[in-house]
Amino acid sequence: MTTLEDATVTPVVLGGARGGPDTPTLRTDRYWVQPVITVVVLTSFVAYASWAAFVNRNYYAGKDLGRDLISPFYSPCLTASCVPGASHSPTISWWTISPALLILIFPLGFRMTCYYYRKAYYRSFWLAPPACAVSDAHGSYSGESRFPLILQNVHRYFFYFGLIFNVILTYDAILAFSQPGQGSGFGISVGTAVLCINATLLWLYSLSCHACRHLCGGGVKQFSKAPIRYKMWKFLTPLNGKHMLFAWMSLVFVAFTDLYIRLVASGTITDYGFHF
Amino acid sequence: MAEEIIRSTQSGKVTMRLWRGDEEGGDFVEYVMPAQEGEVVLDVIHRVQATAAPDLACRWNCKAGKCGSCSAEINGRPSLMCMTRMDTLDTTVPVTVAPMRSFPILRDLVTDVSYNYEVAKRIPPLAPREKTADEVEAGGYRMAQIDVERSQEFRKCIECFLCQNVCHVTRDHEENKTAYAGPRYFIRSAELEMHPLDTNDRRQLLQEEQGLSMCNITKCCTEVCPEHIKITDNAIIPLKERVVDAKYDPVAWLGRKIRNRTKKTASEAAALAPAQGPAAVMPPGGVHGIPQPHSGGTTVVVEELVDVDVNVLSDVTETPDPTSPNNPNL
Numbered sequence: 001m002t003t004l005e006d007a008t009v010t011p012v013v014l015g016g017a018r019g020g021p022d023t024p025t026l027r028t029d030r031y032w033v034q035p036v037i038t039v040v041v042l043t044s045f046v047a048y049a050s051w052a053a054f055v056n057r058n059y060y061a062g063k064d065l066g067r068d069l070i071s072p073f074y075s076p077c078l079t080a081s082c083v084p085g086a087s088h089s090p091t092i093s094w095w096t097i098s099p100a101l102l103i104l105i106f107p108l109g110f111r112m113t114c115y116y117y118r119k120a121y122y123r124s125f126w127l128a129p130p131a132c133a134v135s136d137a138h139g140s141y142s143g144e145s146r147f148p149l150i151l152q153n154v155h156r157y158f159f160y161f162g163l164i165f166n167v168i169l170t171y172d173a174i175l176a177f178s179q180p181g182q183g184s185g186f187g188i189s190v191g192t193a194v195l196c197i198n199a200t201l202l203w204l205y206s207l208s209c210h211a212c213r214h215l216c217g218g219g220v221k222q223f224s225k226a227p228i229r230y231k232m233w234k235f236l237t238p239l240n241g242k243h244m245l246f247a248w249m250s251l252v253f254v255a256f257t258d259l260y261i262r263l264v265a266s267g268t269i270t271d272y273g274f275h276f
Numbered sequence: 277m278a279e280e281i282i283r284s285t286q287s288g289k290v291t292m293r294l295w296r297g298d299e300e301g302g303d304f305v306e307y308v309m310p311a312q313e314g315e316v317v318l319d320v321i322h323r324v325q326a327t328a329a330p331d332l333a334c335r336w337n338c339k340a341g342k343c344g345s346c347s348a349e350i351n352g353r354p355s356l357m358c359m360t361r362m363d364t365l366d367t368t369v370p371v372t373v374a375p376m377r378s379f380p381i382l383r384d385l386v387t388d389v390s391y392n393y394e395v396a397k398r399i400p401p402l403a404p405r406e407k408t409a410d411e412v413e414a415g416g417y418r419m420a421q422i423d424v425e426r427s428q429e430f431r432k433c434i435e436c437f438l439c440q441n442v443c444h445v446t447r448d449h450e451e452n453k454t455a456y457a458g459p460r461y462f463i464r465s466a467e468l469e470m471h472p473l474d475t476n477d478r479r480q481l482l483q484e485e486q487g488l489s490m491c492n493i494t495k496c497c498t499e500v501c502p503e504h505i506k507i508t509d510n511a512i513i514p515l516k517e518r519v520v521d522a523k524y525d526p527v528a529w530l531g532r533k534i535r536n537r538t539k540k541t542a543s544e545a546a547a548l549a550p551a552q553g554p555a556a557v558m559p560p561g562g563v564h565g566i567p568q569p570h571s572g573g574t575t576v577v578v579e580e581l582v583d584v585d586v587n588v589l590s591d592v593t594e595t596p597d598p599t600s601p602n603n604p605n606l
Binding site: 153 | 295297298299301302304349351352353354369372374375376377378379380381387420422423442444445447448449450451452470472487489490491492493494495496499500509513514516517518519520521523524525
């Protein structure tokens with residue numbers, strides 16, 4: 001009987017000298033462009049999101065503007081410090097600073113542990129490696145086998161939390177069709193479209209997640225014995241192929257959504273629309 | 277740029293900057309060759325061999341991107357020389373061709389890739405389940421196409437070892453070679469882990485012995501694969517998720533307990549193995565370091581995975597007992 005433990009005893013034979021040119025890379029193309037773009041976009045997003053989270057105002061366009069639009073950075077607004085109308089649920093009284101700080105932990109964790117973003121920031125920030133066939137910038141390397149990077153394995157839990165947030169943000173998008181004090185109280189505005197697109201992109205990002213694909217069917221040994229999970233896996237696989245696209249689109253658009261609502265709530269721009 | 281390339285081709289010359297040397301050292305040597313339309317890099321290398329440098333060493337075989345012999349680094353990008361068209365390169369400057377960086381050099385563009393074969397020995401072979409009564413009667417295993425199609429993608433591998441070469445885990449850290457199987461062998465493990473007949477649970481082995489967690493999924497293996505196997509998305513990440521199931525996810529663990537999962541760990545598989553007959557297969561002489569199965573019982577010979585359609589007999593065939601009355605050769 002062969003056991004897997006038996007299979008580990010063969011040492012890998014090392015020997016011989018490496019040859020070839022001793023240079024970090026022979027690439028002559030502009031391999032650095034992609035990491036630079038990644039650094040610029042991710043740094044800009046983190047800077048904007050941090051500012052938006054700490055500023056703690058102009059995140060809700062409410063009844064006084066004839067709208068019900070809340071920024072995704074502040075939803076669900078669960079703390080006692082939420083502005084009137086923004087909260088639809090019992091509040092946490094002991095949290096007195098910005099409610100966004102309580103919320104952003106989860107999407108931040110989801111994206112930080114995402115298999116795509118890991119590739120992006122390992123390449124662009126950690127330079128391990130900056131590009132294919134370009135030497136990485138570290139003397140030793142242990143990958144994700146030790147603390148703290150071993151914590152990347154919690155990705156699926158952030159995925160579960162992400163689904164809860166997607167449901168909440170979808171509910172927010174539905175609420176965005178209400179226009180209190182305007183005609184029948186129901187209408188469509190640019191803000192409605194923005195929140196709907198935002199929720200759609202976040203769903204696409206979550207459903208195309210590698211952990212989602214695995215949990216829905218990828219972990220099944222025999223698809224023929226699990227036809228429903230096979231169908232789910234089959235549906236999610238092409239979405240998974242576009243995970244990078246959805247990751248960037250949803251990231252940029254969630255920031256845009258916050259910015260749009262911030263501009264509307266502060267009175268800088270008008271949320272054009274119509275009501276029934 | 278395109279116009280310059282056309283002008284350069286029209287000028288009729290291309291400069292090949294080839295690495296010449298061995299384990300003692302070496303340097304680039306430039307060869308100016310007449311440009312010819314429709315050539316790949318390997319064609320020009322052959323013309324250099326035929327004219328300016330008959331002693332230039334270069335490994336090749338099929339010239340069709342299927343044997344995986346002519347792997348090299350062309351302008352720094354790991355590629356097959358036979359699949360890289362000259363008209364995709366900027367020939368206004370010298371075209372650099374170097375040997376694969378991750379393996380010991382033999383001479384010029386040829387490296388010793390036997391390290392990979394040593395790693396291959398550490399991959400436990402298929403350990404098929406017992407046949408059902410129907411399968412015994414039919415003479416072989418039955419598998420549905422949807423159960424084997426995931427593994428079939430990985431069978432496209434031509435073992436060019438470009439993925440093993442580009443992976444920075446060993447490319448930039450030689451010391452990791454003893455603890456890291458590399459992308460080519462992760463797809464081999466994925467192929468077996470996803471195989472409907474395999475009874476081994478390979479997750480612990482992957483995590484603790486084959487260095488799966490050292491992969492930081494930067495996808496270079498996928499980028500260089502000439503067979504366009506989605507190594508990272510379809511093999512490495514699914515394997516990582518399976519390791520999470522086994523090791524880091526208490527919910528999945530509880531689910532397995534409740535559902536009384538049928539998959540066996542290595543130790544359980546050993547304890548529950550039938551008294552007669554091996555649960556795994558050894559090549560003749562056994563794999564080095566892995567004991568031979570006990571003699572007696574049915575001998576199972578695993579050949580290679582072939583296209584299997586629904587309810588078509590599989591590639592795993594049984595060698596009939598020569599003394600059995602059911603032996604068709606009698």
